[in-house]
Amino acid sequence: MDNSADTGPLLQLELEGRFLRLTAGGSWTVSHAGAIDAQLRAIDMGHASRAEIDGRSLTLLDSTGAWLLVRTKLALQGAGLEIDSFRVPDVYASLVSVIETEHNVRPTEVERRDTLRAFLERVGLATHSVLIQGVGILGYVGRVTIEGLKTLYAPRGRLRLTAIVHQVEEVGINALPIVGLLMFLIGVVLAYQGADQLKKFDLEILTVNALGIGVLREIGVLFTAIIIAGRSGSAFTAQIGTMKVNEEIDAMRTIGLNIDDVLILPRVIGLVIALPLLTFYADIMAMVGGAVMCYFELGITAPVFIRQLHQAVTMDTFLVGLIKAPVFAYVISMVGCYEGLNVERNAASVGRLTTRSVVESVFLVIVLDAGFSVVFSLLGV
Amino acid sequence: MDETRKDVIIRVRGLVTRIGGALIHDKVDLDVNRGEVLAVVGGSGSGKSLLLRSIVGLMQPASGSVEVFGRDISALDEAKFRDLQRHWGVLFQEGALFSSQTVAENVQVPLREFTSMPQELMNEVAAMKLSMVGLPEDAAAKYPSELSGGMKRRAGLARALALDPEVVFLDEPTAGLDPIAANRFDELIRGLQKSLDLTVFMVTHDLDTLMATADRIAVLSDRKLKVGTIDSLREDPDPWIKEYFSGPRGRAARAS
Numbered sequence: 001m002d003n004s005a006d007t008g009p010l011l012q013l014e015l016e017g018r019f020l021r022l023t024a025g026g027s028w029t030v031s032h033a034g035a036i037d038a039q040l041r042a043i044d045m046g047h048a049s050r051a052e053i054d055g056r057s058l059t060l061l062d063s064t065g066a067w068l069l070v071r072t073k074l075a076l077q078g079a080g081l082e083i084d085s086f087r088v089p090d091v092y093a094s095l096v097s098v099i100e101t102e103h104n105v106r107p108t109e110v111e112r113r114d115t116l117r118a119f120l121e122r123v124g125l126a127t128h129s130v131l132i133q134g135v136g137i138l139g140y141v142g143r144v145t146i147e148g149l150k151t152l153y154a155p156r157g158r159l160r161l162t163a164i165v166h167q168v169e170e171v172g173i174n175a176l177p178i179v180g181l182l183m184f185l186i187g188v189v190l191a192y193q194g195a196d197q198l199k200k201f202d203l204e205i206l207t208v209n210a211l212g213i214g215v216l217r218e219i220g221v222l223f224t225a226i227i228i229a230g231r232s233g234s235a236f237t238a239q240i241g242t243m244k245v246n247e248e249i250d251a252m253r254t255i256g257l258n259i260d261d262v263l264i265l266p267r268v269i270g271l272v273i274a275l276p277l278l279t280f281y282a283d284i285m286a287m288v289g290g291a292v293m294c295y296f297e298l299g300i301t302a303p304v305f306i307r308q309l310h311q312a313v314t315m316d317t318f319l320v321g322l323i324k325a326p327v328f329a330y331v332i333s334m335v336g337c338y339e340g341l342n343v344e345r346n347a348a349s350v351g352r353l354t355t356r357s358v359v360e361s362v363f364l365v366i367v368l369d370a371g372f373s374v375v376f377s378l379l380g381v
Numbered sequence: 382m383d384e385t386r387k388d389v390i391i392r393v394r395g396l397v398t399r400i401g402g403a404l405i406h407d408k409v410d411l412d413v414n415r416g417e418v419l420a421v422v423g424g425s426g427s428g429k430s431l432l433l434r435s436i437v438g439l440m441q442p443a444s445g446s447v448e449v450f451g452r453d454i455s456a457l458d459e460a461k462f463r464d465l466q467r468h469w470g471v472l473f474q475e476g477a478l479f480s481s482q483t484v485a486e487n488v489q490v491p492l493r494e495f496t497s498m499p500q501e502l503m504n505e506v507a508a509m510k511l512s513m514v515g516l517p518e519d520a521a522a523k524y525p526s527e528l529s530g531g532m533k534r535r536a537g538l539a540r541a542l543a544l545d546p547e548v549v550f551l552d553e554p555t556a557g558l559d560p561i562a563a564n565r566f567d568e569l570i571r572g573l574q575k576s577l578d579l580t581v582f583m584v585t586h587d588l589d590t591l592m593a594t595a596d597r598i599a600v601l602s603d604r605k606l607k608v609g610t611i612d613s614l615r616e617d618p619d620p621w622i623k624e625y626f627s628g629p630r631g632r633a634a635r636a637s
Contacts, residue, residue, distance in 0.1 A: 030544050033506070034498040062545035063577060067509045098576040099509065346526065348480055 007059060009036050013043065020048035020081065022072065025057035028065025036065070040072050051081045055088040066092065066099040137360075140338045147260045148268065158261050167270025171232040172278055179227055183282040186223060187289025190214060195297045204298045208305055209312035211290040216313055220283040221321045222369055225328035228275060229361040233336035236267055237357035240340025241350040249341070259341075268333040275329035276322055283321065320381055324372055328365050335361040390415050390548055390580050391436060396445035398431055405431055407604040408445065413548075418574055418581040418594050423601030424621065429584040432601065433550050436582070437471055438462065449548070467495050469548040470541030474556060476533035478525035484511065484536045485521040491543040510539040515569055531562040535569070542573070551583040555590050567593040588625075588634035600625070 009032040010025035022043075028036060053073055055061070061069075066088075073086055088096050151158045194207040240263060243249050252259060287309070294300040300308075339357035343349050391413035398406040405428040413419050423429045434440040436447050438454050447454050449465060457465060470491075478487050488507040492498055498506070511521055514535040525533055534554060541549050554570065555563035567590050574581050574594075585591060591598060592611065599608045602621040607614065615626050625631055 030492070030506075031496055033496060033502060037499060037502045063509070063513070063542075064506050064545060067506060071505065094576050095578075098513070098572075348526075 008032065009065075010057070011036060011039050015044070015046045015048060018047060018049045020045060020051040020076070022051065022053045023057070024053070024055040024069060025059070027060035028055075028058060028068060029060055029062045030064040033064045033068065036068055040068060043072075043075075045076070045079060045081065048081055050084055051076050052084045053086045055086075055092075058089055058092065061088065061092045061095065063095065063099060066096050070096065070099050136342075137335065137338055140341075141334050144260055144264055144268070144334065144337075148265055151261060151265060158258070160261065160266050163262070163266035164269050164273070167266050168274045171228065171235075171267075171271050172274030175228060175231055175274075175278060176281065178231070179224055179278055179282050180285045182227060183220065183223065183285040184289035186219065187211065187215065187286035187291075188293045190219070190286070191290035191293035192297060195294065199298075205300065205304075205308055207294060207298065208290070208300065208308040211287070211294075212309045212313040213317055215286040215290070216283055216318045216321045218321065218369070218373075220286055221279045221324045221328065222365070224275065224279045224282040225325070225332065225365045226362055228271070228278065228329075229332045229365060230358055232271060233332045233361045234354050234358045236333060236336030237340040237343075237354045238350060240337060241343030241353055244341065244343040245345055245347060245350060247345075264337045267337055268330065271329040271333040272326045275332075276325040279322055279325040283318070316381060320376060324369065327368060327372075331364045331368060332361045335364065388414050390450060391582065392446075392448040392451075393432075393436065394446050394448075396432070396435060396447065397443045398428060398435060398440070399443045400431070404604055406435075406442075406445075406601075406606075409601075409604075409606045411599060411606055411608065413580060413582055415547075415580055416578060417596040418570070418583065419597050419599060420583045420585050420591050420595035421599045421601060422585060422591065422625065427601040428604075429601055430552055432606075433471075433552055433582065433584050437469065437550055438466075467491075467544055468546050469550065470544070470546040471550045472534070472537045472541045472552065472554060474552050475530070476525070476537030478528075478533060478536055478540070480525050483522055483524055484516070484528070484539075487525070487536060488540045488543050491540065495544055506543070507539075510542055511536070513542070513573065514539045515565070531558050531566065534558070534566065538569075538573075542577070545577065546579075548580045548582060551581065551585075553584055553586060555585065555587045560589075563587060563590065564593075566590075570594055588630050592634050 007026045009028050010023070012021075012023040012025075014021040014023070053069065053076075055069060058065075069086075069088070073083055077083060191207055191211050194210045195204055198204055198206050198210070240249070243263075249259060249263075252262060291300075291302060291305045294305055295302070336357050339353045339360070343353050389412045391411070393409060393411040396406050396409040396411075397404070409432070411432075421429050421432060431440060435442050436449065436454075438447075441455070450468065452461070452465060454462065454465065478484070479490065482490070485504065485507045488510050489503045492503050492506060508518075508521060512518075516532060516535050516539070520528065520532060520536065525536070528536065538549075538551075538554075551570070555566050558566060570581065570583075571594050573579060581594075583590075583595070595611070597608060597610055598614055599606050600614060600617075600619075600622050602619055607617060607619065607622065609617070611626070614622055617623065626635075
């Protein structure tokens with residue numbers, strides 16, 4: 001902290017025939033290292049065969065400065081010069097000798113790779129890891145499904161009702177406010193956009209049809225599943241992952257608890273129960289949002305809206321949407337739990353796998369939704 | 382800089398720390414002299430680490446003052462505090478290496494931040510520091526997740542020493558290390574302290590580390606701090622201190 005002693009670095013070079021004298025003085029510290037380094041690298045050794053390094057007038061020397069001195073000495077020796085003397089003030093002698101014993105290190109090089117090879121390597125590694133991941137999830141889903149069916153077949157002592165009820169509360173009831181608000185707003189947006197377009201053809205009333213079919217068949221269940229994947233799928237991964245980090249999972253295993261029964265099945269069953277209920281609620285909220293918008297934008301009153309909705313949608317429309325909900329729930333909870341169990345014993349991997357769990361479950365939900373559409377159109381529903 | 386301040390590098394006066402209403406430090410006073418190794422011991426939850434965090438400014442004390450190099454750290458503006466931070470290094474419990482960077486890059490972070498050096502020289506300095514803390518050459522290019530606990534600690538120390546600080550703060554440097562690794566770490570700290578003329582403020586649980594490295598010891602007990610040498614504290618009537626030094630582990634560490 002003694003800044004008054006910092007006089008800046010001094011470096012003098014004298015070349016007398018075959019003799020090179022290097023005089024170092026002032027403060028050779030880390031803050032001046034850049035400047036000293038530049039000067040040292042530019043040393044002109046001429047035809048010198050002998051050299052002397054005189055550091056007796058150094059007032060401040062730290063380990064970086066000492067390294068620069070030692071490095072210079074080594075460089076001169078490497079160039080075939082003989083070092084006659086290498087002197088520093090006594091107070092710094094031990095520091096310099098420590099640095100001298102560490103001189104056998106090579107500076108670290110930043111690894112550079114051939115770009116094309118690196119690119120191919122990355123593609124290969126990514127493909128491989130996706131395949132491994134896919135196989136892993138499939139194997140896991142299969143195993144848990146079989147375990148789950150066994151449990152349901154003989155539930156005595158294995159089916160944990162309290163835990164299931166708790167999960168239904170956690171992922172279902174506690175999600176009501178956010179799902180309700182978002183679906184209401186989606187209803188508003190859809191009705192507004194529909195009304196805007198259909199007004200041009202004087203077919204405002206068909207806004208109700210578009211809203212009803214769109215929400216009940218697709219949007220209600222899809223949006224709810226995506227919201228829940230972000231809210232509960234991520235929570236599953238984070239909860240189980242944290243337990244993994246704390247070795248709680250290992251503790252459970254040693255006590256003889258079955259992880260599938262205790263942690264996985266309650267979450268899967270809880271979400272499979274909760275998501276269809278949430279979807280129904282989401283459908284209703286979107287309809288309410290749409291109805292509000294229709295009233296203000298088009299002047300369609302509630303009785304007219306409901307009558308039109310009756311004509312537009314059938315029970316099938318509603319069920320086609322609802323039947324997807326348990327499937328989505330199954331996928332979301334499986335991915336969430338699987339990634340949670342994949343967490344390694346460090347905090348960073350909890351975050352990484354939580355992100356991955358959300359991305360994967362949203363991806364799978366949308367892919368499955370597309371699959372459902374194909375199947376339903378083939379069935380003519 | 383006058384003589385009296387030159388000797389005392391860290392001066393803590395009347396430090397009071399509260400966590401959620403609980404009183405942790407009750408008017409604690411502490412002086413750390415230049416060139417000494419001061420170890421802070423105390424039971425779990427006695428606030429050892431909090432004391433360290435208060436001194437390096439990671440925590441705002443409820444009252445009292447902390448002076449480092451004669452400057453009250455709570456009175457400094459951001460630029461002055463940054464200037465002060467340049468003169469100390471902190472080793473956290475698990476090393477606290479930046480996980481997205483290699484070990485060498487970790488050591489270069491302070492260099493990059495506070496000095497203007499060409500990359501080549503930074504590589505050299507990083508390699509030298511890593512060698513000084515006893516890490517093998519191939520550790521430099523590794524990521525923290527590929528290192529063992531002891532190696533992470535060493536790499537963390539190399540980063541703390543990057544700017545040749547006058548003071549290093551060590552938070553339980555040997556906790557969780559096996560006895561051999563812990564012994565080596567003690568020797569390393571002692572050796573570096575001598576060759577680099579460091580002042581060391583160390584929080585520890587480890588009686589062996591205490592015996593091997595500490596010049597003076599500060600015991601946190603019953604929210605107060607008692608400072609002395611091992612011999613003077615051994616005579617202290619405080620029950621916690623008595624048990625600490627005279628328990629089986631204390632006797633074993635003493636005997637060795």
